[in-house]
Amino acid sequence: MTQDKNYMDEVLDNAIGGDEEAFGILYQENVKKIYNYIYYRTGNNHDAEDITSRVFQRALKHITRYKKTNVPFAAWLYRIAHNLVANFHRDGKRKKEVPLEDHAYLQVKIEMPERQIENQQEVDKLLEAIHLLSNDRQMVLILKYVEDLPNKDIGIIMGRSEGAIKSLYHRTLIELRDIMNVSD
Amino acid sequence: MEVSEKNNSDVIEQQLKEFLRPRSPETAFVQELKSRLFFEPEITVEYPNYLYLLLFISLSLFSGALLYWGIRGFLDFFRKKS
Numbered sequence: 001m002t003q004d005k006n007y008m009d010e011v012l013d014n015a016i017g018g019d020e021e022a023f024g025i026l027y028q029e030n031v032k033k034i035y036n037y038i039y040y041r042t043g044n045n046h047d048a049e050d051i052t053s054r055v056f057q058r059a060l061k062h063i064t065r066y067k068k069t070n071v072p073f074a075a076w077l078y079r080i081a082h083n084l085v086a087n088f089h090r091d092g093k094r095k096k097e098v099p100l101e102d103h104a105y106l107q108v109k110i111e112m113p114e115r116q117i118e119n120q121q122e123v124d125k126l127l128e129a130i131h132l133l134s135n136d137r138q139m140v141l142i143l144k145y146v147e148d149l150p151n152k153d154i155g156i157i158m159g160r161s162e163g164a165i166k167s168l169y170h171r172t173l174i175e176l177r178d179i180m181n182v183s184d
Numbered sequence: 185m186e187v188s189e190k191n192n193s194d195v196i197e198q199q200l201k202e203f204l205r206p207r208s209p210e211t212a213f214v215q216e217l218k219s220r221l222f223f224e225p226e227i228t229v230e231y232p233n234y235l236y237l238l239l240f241i242s243l244s245l246f247s248g249a250l251l252y253w254g255i256r257g258f259l260d261f262f263r264k265k266s
Contacts, residue, residue: 020222023221024218024221024222027217027218027221028214028218031209031214031217032206032208032209035207035209036206036207039207039209040204045210048209049209049210049213049217052209052217053217053220056217056221057221060221122199123199123203126196126199126200126203127203141200141204142204144200145200145201145204146204146205146206147206148206173193173196173197174193176196177192177193177196180196181192
């Protein structure tokens with residue numbers, strides 16, 4: 001574990017020094033996480049791929065200015081992703097054309113057809129409710145359930161204490177429950 | 185009332201666990217993005233070749249002038265003869 005940490009530290013140092021191969025390792029290590037986060041924030045594969053590309057292009061452009069702290073490198077990428085997704089939603093009042101098969105809700109159907117028949121409405125309702133939450137609240141849910149991170153790690157990524165995340169999660173659940181009750 | 189709210193939250197947590205699952209990006213996308221990041225495509229802008237255009241116009245003007253000079257000479261020759 002420590003060996004891994006030392007190796008990744010060295011990789012990060014090299015990437016900061018402008019080593020493209022080292023950045024390639026960081027890319028492979030983080031691309032799935034960042035894609036997942038963006039996928040659940042945008043709700044479709046097309047926009048998720050587009051924004052994921054922009055996150056890594058931006059990271060590569062600014063990596064030499066990255067200051068190493070105790071915060072993991074992934075947190076920096078999540079922050080870039082978080083800002084780009086926020087911009088996307090702000091600018092995205094425009095109508096977007098999304099291929100039907102790319103839609104997150106339908107993905108569930110493709111992956112588990114039998115269960116989908118029973119739960120389709122619940123899935124739709126839940127994902128729609130999540131998209132009504134604030135950016136931070138959506139982020140907590142995605143990091144907790146999709147990335148399966150403990151509150152402590154979520155706190156590190158979001159720059160908050162473990163207690164603050166626990167409380168944010170609790171409030172998020174209450175809001176989600178209220179949204180879903182109202183829509184019933 | 186509180187018990188029912190607690191149950192509701194439990195149901196939502198259960199649904200979150202069930203439906204928010206990690207997805208893998210397409211391998212082709214991951215590979216393509218990696219190559220796009222490190223191997224910027226070489227872009228060359230092609231400008232129109234003005235030399236050919238200039239040569240064409242010069243030749244046209246020269247041929248026109250030559251033709252005009254020829255016809256005029258020809259006509260003068262016949263006029264003088266008559």
